[in-house]
Amino acid sequence: MMEKKEPHIIVEDLTMAYGDFLIQRDLTFTINRGDIFIVMGGSGCGKSTLLRHLVGLQRPAKGKVLYRDFNFWDAEPGERETIMRSFGILYQSGALWSSLTIGENISLPLQQYTNLSPGQIREIAALKLSLVGLTGFDEYYPSEISGGMKKRAGLARAMALDPEILFFDEPSAGLDPISAHLLDQLILELRESLGATVVIVTHELASIFAVGNNSVFLDPETKTMIAQGDPKKLLAESKDPKVVNFLTRGEGTKKE
Amino acid sequence: MPATGSMDARSGLSFDLLSEDTLLVRLAGDWKLGNRLPAADEVMKQADAGPKIRRIIFDTEGLRGWDSGLLIFLIRIQELASQGRTVTIEQDGLLPGVKRLLHLASAVPERKGARREEARISSLDRLGGSAIAGWKSFLQTLEFIGEAAIAFMRLFSGKARFRPSDFFLIIQECGAQALPIVSLISILVGLILAFIGAIQLKIFGAQIYVASLVGIGMVRALAAIMTGIIMAGRTGAAFAAQLGTMQVNEEIDALKTLGIPPMEFLVLPRMLALFLMMPLLSLYADLMGILGGLVIGVSMLDLNFMEYFNKTRESVSINDFMIGLFSAAVFGVLVALAGCKQGMQCGRSASAVGEATTSAVVTSIVSIVVAMALITVVCSVLNI
Numbered sequence: 287m288m289e290k291k292e293p294h295i296i297v298e299d300l301t302m303a304y305g306d307f308l309i310q311r312d313l314t315f316t317i318n319r320g321d322i323f324i325v326m327g328g329s330g331c332g333k334s335t336l337l338r339h340l341v342g343l344q345r346p347a348k349g350k351v352l353y354r355d356f357n358f359w360d361a362e363p364g365e366r367e368t369i370m371r372s373f374g375i376l377y378q379s380g381a382l383w384s385s386l387t388i389g390e391n392i393s394l395p396l397q398q399y400t401n402l403s404p405g406q407i408r409e410i411a412a413l414k415l416s417l418v419g420l421t422g423f424d425e426y427y428p429s430e431i432s433g434g435m436k437k438r439a440g441l442a443r444a445m446a447l448d449p450e451i452l453f454f455d456e457p458s459a460g461l462d463p464i465s466a467h468l469l470d471q472l473i474l475e476l477r478e479s480l481g482a483t484v485v486i487v488t489h490e491l492a493s494i495f496a497v498g499n500n501s502v503f504l505d506p507e508t509k510t511m512i513a514q515g516d517p518k519k520l521l522a523e524s525k526d527p528k529v530v531n532f533l534t535r536g537e538g539t540k541k542e
Numbered sequence: 543m544p545a546t547g548s549m550d551a552r553s554g555l556s557f558d559l560l561s562e563d564t565l566l567v568r569l570a571g572d573w574k575l576g577n578r579l580p581a582a583d584e585v586m587k588q589a590d591a592g593p594k595i596r597r598i599i600f601d602t603e604g605l606r607g608w609d610s611g612l613l614i615f616l617i618r619i620q621e622l623a624s625q626g627r628t629v630t631i632e633q634d635g636l637l638p639g640v641k642r643l644l645h646l647a648s649a650v651p652e653r654k655g656a657r658r659e660e661a662r663i664s665s666l667d668r669l670g671g672s673a674i675a676g677w678k679s680f681l682q683t684l685e686f687i688g689e690a691a692i693a694f695m696r697l698f699s700g701k702a703r704f705r706p707s708d709f710f711l712i713i714q715e716c717g718a719q720a721l722p723i724v725s726l727i728s729i730l731v732g733l734i735l736a737f738i739g740a741i742q743l744k745i746f747g748a749q750i751y752v753a754s755l756v757g758i759g760m761v762r763a764l765a766a767i768m769t770g771i772i773m774a775g776r777t778g779a780a781f782a783a784q785l786g787t788m789q790v791n792e793e794i795d796a797l798k799t800l801g802i803p804p805m806e807f808l809v810l811p812r813m814l815a816l817f818l819m820m821p822l823l824s825l826y827a828d829l830m831g832i833l834g835g836l837v838i839g840v841s842m843l844d845l846n847f848m849e850y851f852n853k854t855r856e857s858v859s860i861n862d863f864m865i866g867l868f869s870a871a872v873f874g875v876l877v878a879l880a881g882c883k884q885g886m887q888c889g890r891s892a893s894a895v896g897e898a899t900t901s902a903v904v905t906s907i908v909s910i911v912v913a914m915a916l917i918t919v920v921c922s923v924l925n926i
Contacts (some may be wrong), residue, residue, distance in 0.1 A: 341799050367801040375799050381792035385708070395800050398703065443796075 327504035374449030389424030570604030732834020756835030770873035774906035782902035785885025820874030
């Protein structure tokens with residue numbers, strides 16, 4: 287994408303901790319509008335925790351998260367909710383509400399935030415489901431469909447309110463390679479057509495290189511970020527053995 | 543080459559002194575964990591016996607099979623050899639598979655601090671820790687009650703967000719579907735009360751007072767308590783498990799990030815349903831209990847139906863009914879609070895859901911009994 291870059295999410299000097307237990311400190315990075323931003327790093331480095339900080343589930347121990355120039359965590363709860371309404375989040379397990387059907391899962395946000403008639407809401411839900419390839423599954427309960435379908439249904443729900451920012455927590459975890467590839471394609475497609483900013487937490491190398499155009503690398507040992515930028519460039523240019531090791535599946539050397 | 547080692551046929555371990563500084567260890571037979579394996583110390587005993595021994599080598603020609611038992615034996619020898627001895631272990635004679643596994647086991651050195659030391663905590667420390675934990679959980683409870691109160695305020699101002707269909711479903715689950723078990727328990731409690739009363743009252747020829755005993759006992763206290771306990775085990779546990787599982791599944795996070803407060807969407811309909819249904823169930827339990835007493839009265843005490851009915855109506859006052867219904871409503875709130883609180887504050891694992899459910903039931907039952915005691919004391923002070 288060659289258009290001029292406009293910062294969408296800015297993280298400044300962020301420190302994350304559970305009580306006394308430090309997860310990550312001194313995180314500073316910028317996510318531009320239209321980016322597909324990857325949060326990567328080994329297991330247990332705090333990737334998902336970073337996501338919880340970005341979407342408003344956990345308050346940072348220190349530092350700021352800015353949406354454009356709006357300080358997310360210093361805002362009144364009401365204002366924060368307004369920003370959160372522009373998010374679409376796909377959770378690791380899908381997190382579909384198990385007591386509601388797939389159709390109702392997608393309708394619930396629409397019922398809460400729009401004045402559409404029940405008929406229109408049903409149509410929108412059906413549309414979102416068809417976008418993720420689940421046409422006709424409106425009446426199924428989450429327990430009746432497979433893991434991959436749950437992820438896709440979760441994505442349909444995340445898209446219900448036409449979000450400006452889509453967050454994905456390990457989208458391809460637990461998917462077979464073909465479904466994972468299809469999901470990557472879907473993510474690219476959504477970015478193009480909705481113009482959304484996408485933030486993905488993942489450690490799937492294939493997805494990282496296939497979709498990412500910006501990234502941050504979190505290191506569990508030094509408990510801070512040790513690299514950022516386009517993952518392909520990182521692979522080509524990074525001198526840090528940890529980063530290179532990660533991006534080459536532990537082989538430590540770059541393929542020519 | 544004189545054979546100096548002791549030969550043990552079963553264990554398959556024997557020794558040869560190849561030269562002054564080299565000890566050959568012969569491994570033979572089946573080196574598997576189920577068999578009785580020789581201790582590594584024997585090798586070291588041999589090595590220490592010859593003061594000039596510097597090398598230990600292995601011969602595995604007679605080895606028929608091996609598993610982790612052999613590896614443990616070899617690792618132990620290596621450990622012993624490195625403890626202030628100048629003996630080197632040469633692995634050349636070992637099978638390739640054994641060598642590879644030994645290499646793999648020593649490939650990653652032990653990370654400093656990875657081994658958990660048994661931490662010594664003084665009892666004073668522990669006492670302080672549990673006091674702080676207790677205080678924290680008290681604060682959490684207060685916070686939860688506060689949030690629930692705010693959700694109720696929003697309900698009365700008509701702004702609460704929950705699906706009416708959810709509410710009716712919960713009403714059905716904790717109302718109509720509880721009727722069979724409530725019937726059974728209340729009838730039996732009525733029967734038991736009548737039986738116990740009858741034995742004593744018969745002595746004075748005052749059987750008719752069984753009706754008063756059962757009537758007042760059930761209406762004033764027992765119906766509410768029994769219903770409360772049934773609902774704690776049935777519905778309170780279900781609330782905790784449902785909400786806890788939703789927490790594990792990130793479903794509650796999904797609600798929060800959509801700006802739908804879980805307090806209103808999940809907790810409010812549950813509390814409201816139980817608050818409304820408990821007095822009704824308790825009223826039903828009153829009738830069932832009296833019915834149970836009536837059965838005993840008519841069948842065993844030669845009272846007739848009208849006699850029993852009139853005595854009950856005469857002795858049970860409207861105050862008793864009101865106290866019973868009020869207690870039931872209080873218990874409903876307590877059970878719902880305990881169940882929802884444990885569910886909402888559940889950790890993110892399967893065992894945490896189990897703990898939440900258990901503690902929901904325990905908390906509910908304890909708070910029901912404490913609340914009943916308080917209500918009884920207050921009522922007797924106020925003379926009602």
